[in-house]
Structure formats: C-alpha cells, structure tokens
Amino acid sequence: MSETNYFRLIEAFFEGNISPADKAMLEAKIKSDPLVRAEFDLQNNIVKGISNARKLELKSRLASIDLPTSTGILTGSGVKWLAGTVAGVTLFGSVLYWSLISFDNNIKPIDIKINQELAFKQPSLIDFPQLPKEEIKFEEEKSNEKTPTKARISKVNNAVAKEVTAKVQPQSLISYEDDKLFTNQNEEELENIASREIAHNRVDKTEIEFFDALKEENSFHYRYYNSKLYLYGDFKKMPYQIIELNDKGKKQLFLSHDENVYIIKDNTTEITELRKLQDEILKTEIQLIVEE
Amino acid sequence: MKLTDSQVIQRIKLGDESALDYLYKQHYKMMLRMILRNNGTEQEALDIFQDALIVFWQKAMDANFELSSKISTYLFSVCKNLWRKELERKKKFEDSDKEESEYNQLENQEMVKIIHDCINELGDSCKQILSYHYFDGLSMDQIAKKMGLANSDTAKTKRYKCKKRLDDLIRSRYQASDFLDQ
Numbered sequence: 001m002s003e004t005n006y007f008r009l010i011e012a013f014f015e016g017n018i019s020p021a022d023k024a025m026l027e028a029k030i031k032s033d034p035l036v037r038a039e040f041d042l043q044n045n046i047v048k049g050i051s052n053a054r055k056l057e058l059k060s061r062l063a064s065i066d067l068p069t070s071t072g073i074l075t076g077s078g079v080k081w082l083a084g085t086v087a088g089v090t091l092f093g094s095v096l097y098w099s100l101i102s103f104d105n106n107i108k109p110i111d112i113k114i115n116q117e118l119a120f121k122q123p124s125l126i127d128f129p130q131l132p133k134e135e136i137k138f139e140e141e142k143s144n145e146k147t148p149t150k151a152r153i154s155k156v157n158n159a160v161a162k163e164v165t166a167k168v169q170p171q172s173l174i175s176y177e178d179d180k181l182f183t184n185q186n187e188e189e190l191e192n193i194a195s196r197e198i199a200h201n202r203v204d205k206t207e208i209e210f211f212d213a214l215k216e217e218n219s220f221h222y223r224y225y226n227s228k229l230y231l232y233g234d235f236k237k238m239p240y241q242i243i244e245l246n247d248k249g250k251k252q253l254f255l256s257h258d259e260n261v262y263i264i265k266d267n268t269t270e271i272t273e274l275r276k277l278q279d280e281i282l283k284t285e286i287q288l289i290v291e292e
Numbered sequence: 293m294k295l296t297d298s299q300v301i302q303r304i305k306l307g308d309e310s311a312l313d314y315l316y317k318q319h320y321k322m323m324l325r326m327i328l329r330n331n332g333t334e335q336e337a338l339d340i341f342q343d344a345l346i347v348f349w350q351k352a353m354d355a356n357f358e359l360s361s362k363i364s365t366y367l368f369s370v371c372k373n374l375w376r377k378e379l380e381r382k383k384k385f386e387d388s389d390k391e392e393s394e395y396n397q398l399e400n401q402e403m404v405k406i407i408h409d410c411i412n413e414l415g416d417s418c419k420q421i422l423s424y425h426y427f428d429g430l431s432m433d434q435i436a437k438k439m440g441l442a443n444s445d446t447a448k449t450k451r452y453k454c455k456k457r458l459d460d461l462i463r464s465r466y467q468a469s470d471f472l473d474q
Binding site: 045046047051052288 | 313403
C-alpha cells in the first residue's frame with residue numbers, strides 16, 4: 001500500500017470509520033514508517049487542537065457567568081425545597097446533638113418553629129417554590145419538670161435507658177420517579193408538582209427513640225417498624241440525619257452519621273447492627289444531599 | 293426555573309449550551325466545597341468544574357450515553373478524578389527535572405501554537421463545523437440543522453473543505469520533516 005493510501009487510513013481513523021483490519025495494518029505501519037507516524041501525529045494534534053479550541057470556547061462561556069462570591073458557599077443551597085427539609089432535619093440533629101452533650105445543663109426553651117422559619121428565609125442562588133413550613137416536634141415525656149421546653153431529654157443512668165423520643169420526617173431526594181412526573185409538564189406546573197411531592201412525603205413521620213450502645217462504644221444497632229426507629233449507640237458525638245430515598249415507588253431509609261451512611265430496613269423488629277452502605281455512588285449521592 | 297436531569301440532557305443533545313450554564317450555576321458550590329477542602333483554591337475549583345462540565349457535555353452528546361446516576365453525582369465524581377489528576381500532575385512537576393520538563397513543554401507548545409493560530413485563521417463557520425464534528429460528535433444531519441445548511445451532504449462537503457484548508461494552512465507553516473524530530 002502506498003503512503004497516500006496510509007494517509008487515507010489515518011483520515012478514516014480520526015473520522016472513526018476505520019475497519020479493525022485496516023486499523024491493525026495502520027498501527028503496524030506507524031511503528032515502522034517515520035513519515036506515516038509523523039502524519040498520524042500531525043493529524044492527532046490537529047484534532048486535539050480543534051477540540052481544545054472548542055473547550056476554550058465553552059470554558060470562556062462558563063467563566064463569564066457571574067457567580068455569587070464564595071462567602072455564600074456554606075450557607076446557600078441549590079435546591080430550596082430540599083434546603084427546607086434539610087434545615088428541618090439538620091436542625092433536629094443539631095438540637096439533639098447540643099442537647100445531649102449538655103445533659104447536666106439546664107435546658108432552655110427552644111422555639112423550633114421560629115428557627116425553622118428563619119432557615120427558610122436564608123438567601124438562595126435560585127428561586128424555588130415556597131414550601132409549607134415544616135414542623136419538628138419533640139414528644140414530651142412524663143415528667144415533673146415544669147419548664148416549657150418542647151424538647152425534653154432525660155438524664156441517662158441505666159445501662160439501657162430511653163434518652164429521647166423525637167418525631168422527624170426523613171429527608172427525601174428527587175428520584176428518577178420524580179423525573180418521570182416532571183415530563184411533559186410546563187414550567188409553571190413543575191413547581192406545584194414538586195411541592196405536592198414534598199407534602200405527600202411529610203405524611204410519613206418517623207419516631208425515633210435512643211438507647212445506649214449494646215456493646216462497645218462505637219457499635220450502632222437499630223430496630224425499625226411501624227414508622228418507629230429505635231437507635232442504640234452513642235449518637236452524641238456527631239449530629240446525624242435520616243434520609244428517605246424514593247426510587248421507583250420504593251422507599252428506603254438511610255441514616256447518615258459521622259461520615260457513614262447506614263441502611264435502615266423496614267420491619268426490623270429484632271435489634272440489628274446498622275449496616276454501612278457499600279454502594280459508593282449512592283453513598284456519595286446521599287452525602288451530597290446531606291452536605292447541601 | 294428548575295430543570296430535571298432528563299431535561300438537561302435533552303437540551304445538551306440538541307446542542308443547547310445554556311444547559312451547561314444551568315448546571316454550572318446549580319452545582320458550583322458543591323464542587324467548590326470539595327476542592328477547597330482538598331487543598332485547592334477557588335480559581336482551581338472553578339477551572340476543574342468547568343472541565344468536568346465539558347467532559348459531561350461530550351459524554352451526553354454521545355447517542356449511546358445513558359445516565360446511571362444523578363447528574364450531580366456524575367459531575368462530583370468527574371471533578372474528584374480531575375482534581376486528583378491535577379494534584380498528581382502538580383506533585384510530578386515538583387519532583388521532576390523542571391528544566392527538562394520546561395524544554396519539552398516549549399517544543400510541544402510551538403506545534404500547538406501553530407495549530408491554534410491556523411484554526412483561528414479559519415472563518416467562524418469552518419471553526420464551528422469542525423468543532424461540532426470532531427469535539428461535539430454531532431452527525432452531519434445535526435450539523436446541517438444547527439448551522440442552517442441545506443442538508444447533510446452540504447455539511448459533509450463543507451466539513452471536508454474546511455478540514456483540507458486547515459491541513460494546508462498548517463502544512464504551509466510546518467513541514468512533516470519538522471515533526472519527525474519530536
């Protein structure tokens with residue numbers, strides 16, 4: 001085959017329509033013939049050059065977009081409705097966290113509703129539909145205390161003692177199911193659908209009870225049935241979050257705590273060790289939502 | 293305005309670059325946080341995120357592309373990988389013989405510069421058609437529609453002429469023998 005024909009093969013190679021046999025032949029020729037190799041390198045550099053020019057064009061387009069300064073990075077959220085839920089759940093976790101680490105302190109009255117409203121008023125990058133205000137209630141245990149505290153936490157003295165009972169709605173992610181719902185909807189309708197989905201999710205509230213760790217300090221166990229979650233372990237060190245993932249009609253609860261994500265299976269009546277989520281992509285996805 | 297992942301991909305497949313703008317605004321905080329936490333600067337973070345979006349753009353353009361996770365998860369993974377590579381590159385550069393590395397870079401830069409200059413000498417429509425073909429991977433039919441050409445044959449002929457013009461321009465400045473020493 002003449003060099004000109006090899007040059008045609010090079011062209012076919014970069015056009016993506018070279019046959020496997022021709023490709024093998026070309027590769028062999030590149031190794032043995034410096035001129036064919038030089039032509040191949042030149043064409044390779046030209047295609048790269050065209051790609052780089054396009055990349056630069058797209059990059060300069062993106063670089064010209066005005067973004068808010070980095071000071072907003074830690075406070076804002078990309079998804080406002082989600083932020084609402086996150087705020088609620090995070091608030092719950094945080095309140096619990098700070099309450100638990102100060103057992104012996106006087107518990108000051110906390111108006112969660114007011115905090116919640118403030119959380120909703122935080123500025124966001126993009127405008128999203130306003131959500132109905134979320135309620136997080138701490139159930140009051142029978143007590144002689146007369147403080148008007150909504151969240152009441154009892155001091156733990158026994159080996160396995162009920163620490164606190166709380167109701168919290170799991171945080172939901174937009175699932176592919178939601179994507180289907182959005183299909184063929186106009187933009188105005190999207191907002192309503194998103195709100196309705198959240199409202200629907202709010203019906204399911206998960207009641208949580210805490211107990212001391214069963215074995216060593218770092219072990220975590222649970223039971224979960226009838227929308228009630230019993231957690232065994234030291235959840236005082238780090239705030240945690242309960243996340244509900246809706247995917248193709250199936251709901252799955254997860255517990256995010258101390259950089260780990262645990263799976264909570266429904267109808268678990270026996271005390272079971274919390275199992276870490278192995279699916280790295282799903283774990284990242286959940287952690288992203290938690291971070292947001 | 294909120295777009296679903298499938299709507300974003302649909303727009304990208306149509307070559308709508310505003311879909312990239314949307315993803316950039318939507319997710320930059322997340323990526324910034326990740327890179328800032330991993331010894332990066334804000335500018336490096338934005339740069340990496342822009343590269344990640346371009347990778348995603350190219351992938352999404354592919355007719356066989358199927359999204360197996362949320363776009364945010366995908367972008368996050370790409371950013372993580374790009375940033376890891378960048379850190380490795382930085383470390384390698386620090387460890388290597390800087391003089392030799394700079395010399396090789398200069399030589400390569402010279403060829404890249406000639407190609408870059410020649411691309412810029414082409415008219416806008418030539419640059420566009422070559423970009424859409426070699427980078428975006430659009431079919432001739434898609435290119436014809438996007439550029440308002442009569443049909444895919446017209447696009448094909450124009451693509452051929454533009455590529456030939458570019459090759460000739462580059463060859464006129466750099467003989468094949470010049471490349472042989474590289």
